[in-house]
Amino acid sequence: MYRLLIVDDEPEIRLGLKLKIDADRLGLELAGEAANGLEALELLENEEVDIVLTDMNMPLMDGVSFLEACRERHPDARLVVITGYEDFNYARAAHRHHASDYLLKPVARDELDAVLAKITAELDGERDELKREELARWELSQYYKEMREHFIVRLVKGESDRESAVLDRAARFGLESWARREARFLTVGLRHRDTAAAEPALERTPDRFLLPLELICREKEETSGASCAAFRDANYPGLVHFVTVESEDWLRAFAAELDALVRELLGFELAAGIGQNAAGFGQWKEGYLSALLAWNLSDGGTDNGGDVSGEQAALSGEEINVIERYLERGELAALERAVSQSLRKAMASSRSRFVKAIFQLYLVLEPHAHEARVRLDSSEQLWIRPELALALDTVDRAVRFLAGIAEKIDRRRRSEAGEGEASLMDAVLRYIGENYMSELNLTQIAERFNYNPSYFSEMFKNKIGKTFIQYLTDARMAQAVRLLEGTELGLWDIAELTGFSNASYFSSKFKRMFGMSPSDYRQQASGKKGRGGS
Known part of the structure; x- marks a missing residue:
């Protein structure tokens, strides 16, 4: 519903205007009435108003002064001016102050209806565009979060790229200062308890509260500022992990606060494990595994990884x-x-x-x-x-x-x-789809799936119908197109987020594939959207 304000010094005219407006059909509701410009401005200060229908010849504050004040203080409000045939200067003033339209007295029902229908259609279009922009911003935010978490997971799995590529990507996600600092890992989860004594209808098991646990952990990460980063590992769907470069005392306090939240909101005790310190990205895998092990060995509360890695580990x-x-x-x-x-x-x-x-x-x-x-x-x-x-x-x-x-x-x-090579190809394509933004090459993929690179190259081309490089480029380019169409990111950002080595190489590949530069493509896509929304 859009809110309408009627401004006229004659009550019978205000009543007549209300009776001529088909409010339900147009999606309008009356925000209020005002007898002059001063009353209208006061009401505008206290009420949300989308459309102002105003006379120009009023006492205390004439229509021109009201239009000037309204345009300055409430630039988003749509103004519709009502004026007499002889008052042409008022019509010019309305145009000068960007009024949406003006109507001549006496106002005909069909003319008023047409003007208000046009304005509500414009407002609908603006709201739709605003929703699209908000959605694009949200998707971009989610995309960044997903890519950042993916980068962290690759580090803790020991699947990182060349050091220079790792440092570049760390800078992209605001983690460059963590590269050689001492990091600490925390693993948390809801401990499974024996519920055999509980009635089945009242049984409360941790697996039913995994999503609420994750939401609490994500919110706690947000409130910590940039002090820690939360991530999930698909291998351990019931656990949430944190990495931080803050002190161990900070991490223990953080874990205690998280435990208090979980107890209050979910009624469960949080089991937590703190891993050994990891000096630089190269030791993140060991630090992460020690936190996992500490969690596994904990019996509720917070346990420290202690001697689970290094020379004192149980196994070398x-x-x-x-x-x-x-x-x-x-x-x-x-x-x-x-x-x-x-x-x-x-x-x-x-x-x-x-x-x-x-x-x-x-x-x-x-x-x-x-x-x-x-x-x-x-x-x-x-x-x-x-x-x-x-x-x-x-x-x-x-x-x-x-x-x-x-x-x-x-x-x-x-x-x-x-079962044959089809199953292998499914796994390969899935891996490429999950890691296209990282540094990938045919030899690396072949070794990962235990194949000779030359044989794997031929097999891939026979099964997929294109070379490994062609397929990888297509997968990256599909994501690049999505970012060009849905975001305002620069070419360097898009190249970085889709796995291309630099913006120049990305632009060159894009032009060969689409026959135009990425910038021209974005402009063309934006033009199509504009025509589609009008």
């Missing part, structure tokens, strides 16, 4: 790497022997070290299970049921548990290989 980096290589090669017997040997050594040291070793090995296997799309049942999900580790009270039981997950992963991989 070399032991982990050997076991991971066996998994990659599908050498399950060798993997089982290596796991057994590592666990026996940990058990000989202490029960605590043995439990930490189980979790370390689980954190090696779980991402591979996710990548292979292996569904782990609830009895295998230590990330949400860490108490299950207590049942793995012997080396043999722990080995059977971990080897069982490894066997599932290997069986899935062999099954997909047996």
Whole structure:
């Protein structure tokens, strides 16, 4: 509904105008009436008014003075002037003050209706355009947030690009000062509790509150300013993670405040784990994994990663790497022997070290299970049921548990290989779609999916119908077109956000593909939108 103000010094004329307006059909409601310009200005100060229908010949403040004041103080209000035939100077004044239209006395119903219909249509168009602009700003904001979080996840997974590319991207997302500073990680989640005693209808389990937990964490991130960044890892859907370069005391206070919020709003206790310090981007993976492990070992409250990495870790980096290589090669017997040997050594040291070793090995296997799309049942999900580790009270039981997950992963991989190359291509295309903005090349992708680069190149072209470079360029260009059409970002920004090395190279590729420069394309797209909205 648009709000209308009627200004005339004669009550019967105001009444007549109201009776001639089909308010419901036009989507109008009366904001008020005024007998002169001074009353009208006072009402405009206190009421939201979209359209002003005003006489020009009034006492106290004439129409010209009212138009001047109204245009200065309320420039968004639409002005419709009513004047006598003999008062042509008033019509000129109305034009000078950008009145939407003017009507001659006596005002005919159809003329008034036509003028108001034209104005409401213009207001509808402006509202639609404003909504489109707000949506574009929101989408751009979301896009930036998604790209920033994607960058952080790649860092904590150890999948970062060349150092120069990493630093450039860090600058893009306001993280350049974090590159060589000491960072700390916090992992939080709702601990699963035994609810067997609860009535089924009243059962409250953490998995039903994952979205509210994430919303609380995102809001807490926002209120912290730029002190920390929240992110999610698809491997651990029930957890939210934070990284900060603030002190450990700051992080502990932050975790305590978050816990208080969760208790108040959700009625759950928050389990949290703080990882070891990570000096620079190169150590973010270790810092993140130590926070994950600390969360898994916590029993509510906030636990510190302590000695989960480095020389005092339950298992050494070399032991982990050997076991991971066996998994990659599908050498399950060798993997089982290596796991057994590592666990026996940990058990000989202490029960605590043995439990930490189980979790370390689980954190090696779980991402591979996710990548292979292996569904782990609830009895295998230590990330949400860490108490299950207590049942793995012997080396043999722990080995059977971990080897069982490894066997599932290997069986899935062999099954997909047996299904042919179509399944592989689906995974490759999905990976490109999730990482087009990063530095990708054919050799890197081939090695990731365990193929010889030359053979992979031929296979990709045969299956997809275009070369790897052509497909990657098309995927990046599709996103670039979206940003050209929906945002006002400069070419350097668009090139950066879509994976092109620089704006010059992006412009050159764009012109070859579309026959015009990105700027010309944006102007043309903007023109089409303008014609479509008029």
